Amino acid sequence: DGGITQSPKYLFRKEGQNVTLSCEQNLNHDAMYWYRQDPGQGLRLIYYSQIVNDFQKGDIAEGYSVSREKKESFPLTVTSAQKNPTAFYLCASSPPAGGRAVKYFGPGTRLTVL
């Protein structure tokens, strides 16, 4: 079955540590996205990538980094510079159909800072 996988489901980080969240898709989508979800707020865009080896900052990119070495993979690193990283992180992808394209979401990763 085609879809998006995220791992791990739950992640705990100590203060000062960098952690990397995995996102893999086998939908052959060009575009991939990372969103952050906090209670009482909608999803906010962290980073996106339209093509391999290219990515752009979203609204809240500070303290995060990404890479896009393969079409299928778009890992997100939460660095120690992110002051409030505890949140739910969602990865998404979409085909190249313009604005009407539906975004498909992964199951998410819950990150907690200890």
Added chain:
Amino acid sequence: AQTVTQSQPEMSVQEAETVTLSCTYDTSESDYYLFWYKQPPSRQMILVIRQEAYKQQNATENRFSVNFQKAAKSFSLKISDSQLGDAAMYFCAYRSPYNNNDMRFGAGTRLTVKP
């Protein structure tokens, strides 16, 4: 920048009844796309329904339908014959055709379905 507002943080409905979730948005664009996503307790975001602004006809998907009022910038979701499995967070989202990467989400409405 476009903004999306969901004014109902929580709603409840009796099983088999009908409920309407509200969404308004602010934009200066004439063409755009609107979406309703469902996020059940599993946290997986699932597309419920999509509406293209240039289409006057309201989108429907089985028990789900929208009331799209372009002039009022309103995009409400109606769930008919509510089922226990409809219990979830529902997010309204706006997407510009000029910026494929930008999808604006509302804060969500938590829907409870009472048996």
